[in-house]
Amino acid sequence: MSDIIPENSVGIVTPETLFFDEPLELACGRTLPSYQLVIETYGELNSDKSNAILICHALSGHHHAAGYHSNEDKKPGWWENHIGPGKPFDTNRFFIVCPNNLGGCHGSTGPNSINPETDKPWGLDFPPLRVRDWVESQARLADQLGIYQWAAVAGGSLGGMQAMRWALEYPDRLRHAIVIASAMKLSAQNIAFNEIARNAIKSDPDFRDGHFLEDKTLPRNGLALARMIGHVTYLSDELMGNKFGRELRSGSFQQGQDTPIEFQVESYLRHQGDAFSSSFDANTYLLMTKALDYFDLAREYGNDPVKAFSNALCDFLVVSFSTDWRFAPERSQEIVKALIDAKKNVSYAAIESNLGHDAFLLPNERYEHVLRAYFSRLPNDAPNISQAGSTPPEVLS
Amino acid sequence: MSDIIPENSVGIVTPETLFFDEPLELACGRTLPSYQLVIETYGELNSDKSNAILICHALSGHHHAAGYHSNEDKKPGWWENHIGPGKPFDTNRFFIVCPNNLGGCHGSTGPNSINPETDKPWGLDFPPLRVRDWVESQARLADQLGIYQWAAVAGGSLGGMQAMRWALEYPDRLRHAIVIASAMKLSAQNIAFNEIARNAIKSDPDFRDGHFLEDKTLPRNGLALARMIGHVTYLSDELMGNKFGRELRSGSFQQGQDTPIEFQVESYLRHQGDAFSSSFDANTYLLMTKALDYFDLAREYGNDPVKAFSNALCDFLVVSFSTDWRFAPERSQEIVKALIDAKKNVSYAAIESNLGHDAFLLPNERYEHVLRAYFSRLPNDAPNISQAGSTPPEVLS
Numbered sequence: 001m002s003d004i005i006p007e008n009s010v011g012i013v014t015p016e017t018l019f020f021d022e023p024l025e026l027a028c029g030r031t032l033p034s035y036q037l038v039i040e041t042y043g044e045l046n047s048d049k050s051n052a053i054l055i056c057h058a059l060s061g062h063h064h065a066a067g068y069h070s071n072e073d074k075k076p077g078w079w080e081n082h083i084g085p086g087k088p089f090d091t092n093r094f095f096i097v098c099p100n101n102l103g104g105c106h107g108s109t110g111p112n113s114i115n116p117e118t119d120k121p122w123g124l125d126f127p128p129l130r131v132r133d134w135v136e137s138q139a140r141l142a143d144q145l146g147i148y149q150w151a152a153v154a155g156g157s158l159g160g161m162q163a164m165r166w167a168l169e170y171p172d173r174l175r176h177a178i179v180i181a182s183a184m185k186l187s188a189q190n191i192a193f194n195e196i197a198r199n200a201i202k203s204d205p206d207f208r209d210g211h212f213l214e215d216k217t218l219p220r221n222g223l224a225l226a227r228m229i230g231h232v233t234y235l236s237d238e239l240m241g242n243k244f245g246r247e248l249r250s251g252s253f254q255q256g257q258d259t260p261i262e263f264q265v266e267s268y269l270r271h272q273g274d275a276f277s278s279s280f281d282a283n284t285y286l287l288m289t290k291a292l293d294y295f296d297l298a299r300e301y302g303n304d305p306v307k308a309f310s311n312a313l314c315d316f317l318v319v320s321f322s323t324d325w326r327f328a329p330e331r332s333q334e335i336v337k338a339l340i341d342a343k344k345n346v347s348y349a350a351i352e353s354n355l356g357h358d359a360f361l362l363p364n365e366r367y368e369h370v371l372r373a374y375f376s377r378l379p380n381d382a383p384n385i386s387q388a389g390s391t392p393p394e395v396l397s
Numbered sequence: 398m399s400d401i402i403p404e405n406s407v408g409i410v411t412p413e414t415l416f417f418d419e420p421l422e423l424a425c426g427r428t429l430p431s432y433q434l435v436i437e438t439y440g441e442l443n444s445d446k447s448n449a450i451l452i453c454h455a456l457s458g459h460h461h462a463a464g465y466h467s468n469e470d471k472k473p474g475w476w477e478n479h480i481g482p483g484k485p486f487d488t489n490r491f492f493i494v495c496p497n498n499l500g501g502c503h504g505s506t507g508p509n510s511i512n513p514e515t516d517k518p519w520g521l522d523f524p525p526l527r528v529r530d531w532v533e534s535q536a537r538l539a540d541q542l543g544i545y546q547w548a549a550v551a552g553g554s555l556g557g558m559q560a561m562r563w564a565l566e567y568p569d570r571l572r573h574a575i576v577i578a579s580a581m582k583l584s585a586q587n588i589a590f591n592e593i594a595r596n597a598i599k600s601d602p603d604f605r606d607g608h609f610l611e612d613k614t615l616p617r618n619g620l621a622l623a624r625m626i627g628h629v630t631y632l633s634d635e636l637m638g639n640k641f642g643r644e645l646r647s648g649s650f651q652q653g654q655d656t657p658i659e660f661q662v663e664s665y666l667r668h669q670g671d672a673f674s675s676s677f678d679a680n681t682y683l684l685m686t687k688a689l690d691y692f693d694l695a696r697e698y699g700n701d702p703v704k705a706f707s708n709a710l711c712d713f714l715v716v717s718f719s720t721d722w723r724f725a726p727e728r729s730q731e732i733v734k735a736l737i738d739a740k741k742n743v744s745y746a747a748i749e750s751n752l753g754h755d756a757f758l759l760p761n762e763r764y765e766h767v768l769r770a771y772f773s774r775l776p777n778d779a780p781n782i783s784q785a786g787s788t789p790p791e792v793l794s
Contacts, residue, residue: 188637188662192629195663196622199670203618205602221600225593229626232589237722240585246693263690265585266592273596293660296643325634325722 013067027130038107043091056155056162062106088371111283124210154178156360167312181360183331197226224273236323236356305338321359410464424527435504440488452495453552453559459503485768508680521607551575553757564709580728594623621670633720633753702735718756
């Protein structure tokens with residue numbers, strides 16, 4: 001808890017709920033007749049509405065990216081170290097918008113909302129979503145806010161996929177795409193980890209075929225297992241070694257085969273899993289991981305990422321982290337290569353970090369410097385979208 | 398199925414069961430009053446009983462390392478490509494012994510044996526085992542076979558840990574330790590993956606606190622999940638990419654959030670998990686992964702592996718595989734460094750392979766060449782244990 005909220009925080013923030021009555025046609029062929037999105041905004045929209053930045057969250061994220069919900073709030077939003085006055089996403093300059101994605105479980109319409117046709121929670125009947133559906137719903141969000149062109153669309157991991165899809169679907173509606181720790185498509189290994197996590201959830205007898213809310217149960221064990229799998233793979237081996245080593249919880253072996261927890265790392269994981277299973281919706285977890293698996297930037301461009309990116313008009317910043325093995329630097333380099341070949345303006349920063357994939361969420365001096373340097377060069381006024389240049393990529397230092 | 402068993406196979410083999418009536422004191426402080434071990438042997442023990450090699454199996458292994466159980470047998474033993482006439486473990490020269498480990502589920506005394514005190518299956522009440530308990534039981538096996546000194550003790554992964562422990566516990570009872578894709582201790586990440594697998598098993602309501610056999614159930618879902626986690630981590634990202642890519646099972650997206658299986662890799666994993674859950678015992682899986690986690694070669698030597706290895710009298714061959722990320726080459730190099738510093742004879746081979754940890758089980762020309770070259774230099778007669786030399790390690794090519 002923060003008795004005194006730091007001066008470089010956006011301070012106390014209040015989420016807003018926006019309603020959308022126009023039916024949304026989804027990639028799966030189904031239609032959502034209406035929906036709501038919960039958002040947070042930080043900073044002020046300028047008079048010509050040209051200084052807005054859209055932040056897209058990742059698998060387990062939400063709209064609360066910065067600030068505190070009250071003076072008693074124990075922790076700030078998930079990108080507090082990046083968003084605020086004087087921070088890389090500088091709220092003295094920019095108007096930052098962060099929605100909870102459609103299908104989420106933090107207030108936007110999703111599996112635990114009421115299905116108007118049945119008057120019961122959607123559960124697993126909620127339509128499957130693709131990254132493009134989020135982009136479409138975010139475009140309508142921009143319309144409702146009166147923003148035609150984002151100064152930037154930014155996100156890490158699944159959020160980076162949304163930024164890339166924005167650049168392809170609405171090329172004239174963003175000037176910069178910030179793609180952090182992401183990939184043009186998941187590897188088979190990544191899909192496999194997601195599949196195991198989904199299996200863990202569905203194997204939990206309390207999952208009840210996705211209708212656990214109706215049955216007033218929660219598949220806590222399954223969701224905790226899913227989170228534990230994700231968590232281990234989002235950390236680096238080195239970090240886990242530094243953080244836990246082989247420390248025993250009690251200082252010595254308990255020797256019991258059924259002793260539940262002996263190593264500190266087990267205790268930590270169990271805590272992470274249990275905490276997550278109380279705060280996240282199992283059907284949303286299934287939906288988000290499926291959206292990750294499905295994402296394939298170039299699939300409808302003949303599997304040619306250069307052709308895919310040729311539509312883009314914005315500039316790109318691509319960032320990767322050295323020990324991220326689920327969204328490895330090579331995946332970012334593939335994005336950069338495709339952008340170069342498509343003659344787009346791209347800056348690439350390969351950040352040294354021992355924090356694995358989670359590095360994109362955590363403090364890192366060079367990472368912050370790269371983001372700050374990138375934004376510091378953007379003009380304060382609002383140019384029209386620049387024509388895609390053919391300048392070679394610049395490596396930020 | 399093999400209509401004609403290949404000429405370089407050991408052919409049809411029959412497991413034997415050996416009984417041990419002398420109580421076995423275990424590292425946990427408990428005692429097994431008696432036990433049995435199922436073993437297979439290949440080749441002939443020579444007159445002075447000096448040509449025996451002990452093969453130690455890994456997590457999910459067993460005594461059936463080579464040959465076929467019948468002409469109708471669909472597949473041979475798990476190390477068929479290494480063991481046989483003219484193969485690296487050449488049965489024309491050596492007498493190969495492979496037991497199912499104590500605590501296993503393929504005929505040796507373990508959790509699904511009957512506890513004489515209750516007349517019910519041991520289940521989770523079976524004593525927890527450490528690698529040293531296996532070494533002790535294998536020493537008694539050697540006694541019963543009349544073998545004082547093994548020509549070599551060899552194993553991959555958890556099997557390599559047994560080979561190292563042999564070198565420390567019974568230094569004069571082996572001439573060579575073959576340590577493949579192993580480690581002196583697991584990393585926190587490795588322990589974490591094991592812990593998640595154990596959680597998956599224990600969360601299955603059919604686990605019944607480890608007494609599922611009494612209740613005539615099997616925790617199939619939990620064991621399948623555990624296997625899937627293990628399986629993904631034992632393969633390399635590259636191999637999975639080559640093998641499955643992002644191929645869709647049906648050729649196109651099904652779009653259903655609850656469509657169970659869409660990518661080929663999911664189908665493959667599900668099959669692996671299901672097959673394993675029908676053939677392996679959940680309590681044995683818990684026991685084996687705990688033995689892996691507990692193993693810490695140097696723990697009782699002041700955490701100094703050089704001091705630990707200073708007891709050893711045998712020569713060592715250490716082998717690692719380039720894309721093995723659960724028992725990474727660095728772990729093997731730590732073993733080699735400690736052996737060098739302890740002035741032991743050690744040969745090290747770093748094998749290029751895209752097969753991940755599973756490479757130690759699979760055909761690989763250079764791997765076979767290294768093993769063959771190592772054994773080809775051993776004398777056919779039976780020297781007494783050589784004094785530990787101080788020759789620098791040799792890299793096999």
